[in-house]
Amino acid sequence: xxxxxxxxxxxxxxxxxxxxxxxxxxxxxxxxxxxxxxxxxxxxxxxxxxxxxxxxxxxxxxxxxxxxxxxxxxxxxxxxxxxxxxxxxxxxxxxx
Numbered sequence: 131x132x133x134x135x136x137x138x139x140x141x142x143x144x145x146x147x148x149x150x151x152x153x154x155x156x157x158x159x160x161x162x163x164x165x166x167x168x169x170x171x172x173x174x175x176x177x178x179x180x181x182x183x184x185x186x187x188x189x190x191x192x193x194x195x196x197x198x199x200x201x202x203x204x205x206x207x208x209x210x211x212x213x214x215x216x217x218x219x220x221x222x223x224x225x226x
Contacts, residue, residue: 134178145196146196148195149192149196149199152189152192153189156185156188156189159185160182160185162183163178163181164178166178
């Protein structure tokens with residue numbers, strides 16, 4: 131088995147595991163903050179939704195990075211650009 135493929139796969143699984151831990155933590159935080167909001171004013175002023183909004187944005191950004199949701203600059207975008215520029219450089223040297 132190719133060791134580098136295994137290490138990349140293991141790193142990817144670890145990133146996903148960390149992300150799911152952050153999702154669990156965010157849900158727990160929302161439950162606590164919502165409980166405090168209910169206890170203090172019984173939903174008359176649902177200020178806990180600001181916490182939900184902030185955590186939602188944070189989780190979306192992390193999910194975008196981990197699951198390659200951005201079609202333009204995903205994980206392999208940098209590597210593809212490097213290869214493209216190397217190829218261009220090789221072609222310009224060949225014709226010079």
